[in-house]
């Protein structure tokens with residue numbers, strides 16, 4: 001294997017987190033395959049000498065080479081229209097065997113077109129597996145998740161371009177300093193692209209650890225609001241099935257599925273979603289699934305670790321009440337602890353004043369009876385050196 005190349009997408013001057021995760025996966029693959037790992041950074045310009053921060057960051061995350069590709073038009077949004085020619089030209093020159101891009105909106109736009117330009121195979125969001133002979137196999141669900149296709153990379157006999165979903169792969173650490181390669185792309189006139197804004201919350205959804213899903217069973221916009229409340233209470237994000245969006249209960253940009261967005265939470269709470277393969281295929285395999293459905297034979301219960309059979313309009317408000325009651329109790333306990341700490345501090349202050357009035361010298365907090373005494377080991381190790389009565393906050397319930 002020649003090399004693995006990771007396309008690093010910038011937001012302003014910083015790489016987006018999903019690209020750093022792709023770099024982490026690239027590092028692990030390159031190590032196993034005995035390949036070199038290149039991080040390709042298309043940008044308008046880097047200050048001379050190159051901004052140490054970015055180079056150091058990519059080097060520290062495992063890149064063997066950081067290739068900074070500059071041209072004025074590369075400062076535009078990370079799309080094929082702006083970056084495609086320059087990135088394809090670099091790939092033609094470098095001939096990577098495997099190109100990784102984060103499956104951001106930009107990455108999803110660049111990847112298939114880049115693959116077509118390179119004569120490469122394009123494999124969106126596969127799982128990486130290893131064949132019996134140690135060969136890399138890319139596996140992904142097809143036909144709406146009903147089948148699984150496995151592609152051995154050695155059998156393809158051409159490069160492969162792969163997108164990786166955000167929030168699934170972890171960063172990696174590198175221990176060697178990366179070589180820095182400065183490349184100037186040919187300046188070209190690209191069709192003007194008007195950036196209307198970036199969906200800031202998109203990464204919040206893709207990276208959410210808790211996701212609550214509204215299926216068609218929520219029955220109305222009010223049902224969707226209930227699901228949003230539950231997501232808020234759990235510190236997560238609310239999503240919906242296609243059916244819930246199609247019926248106008250939930251906004252279309254919250255749809256999850258093979259034709260929509262992907263999520264990789266630890267906890268996935270389905271409310272009135274039957275569990276269609278097209279929907280479930282977009283939820284990472286390691287999510288813990290909890291399902292609420294009034295139909296005990298709904299397919300979602302075949303994949304859920306926990307199931308609640310019943311009307312979600314009764315169960316979700318009950319869950320909200322329980323969660324809020326739990327939080328109220330926590331707040332009350334924290335409040336009681338704080339009151340006790342204040343009371344204790346007041347008592348200490350009064351005692352110190354009484355002692356000062358009586359002419360008693362009080363040692364400073366943290367000091368022993370004499371400066372070097374400590375516990376005899378000469379270390380300031382936090383051992384119980386202080387025999388004085390340092391007030392401690394009490395917790396009461």
Ligand SMILES: Cc1cc2nc3c(=O)[nH]c(=O)nc-3n(C[C@H](O)[C@H](O)[C@H](O)COP(=O)(O)OP(=O)(O)OC[C@H]3O[C@@H](n4cnc5c(N)ncnc54)[C@H](O)[C@@H]3O)c2cc1C
Nearest residue numbers: 215216217241242243257258259272273274279294295312
């Ligand atoms: C090519 C293709 C691509 C597709 N892509 C996607 C996609 O990307 N994303 C996607 O989501 N779908 C997609 N679909 C659609 C998918 O097949 C399903 O139709 C859809 O996911 C079903 O949504 P649902 O579970 O909300 O609805 P339903 O299947 O109608 O399920 C509703 C569930 O709610 C339960 N219920 C009803 N009322 C209550 C209540 N009061 N309390 C508790 N439970 C209740 C019912 O028992 C039922 O199990 C695709 C389909 C095709 C053919």
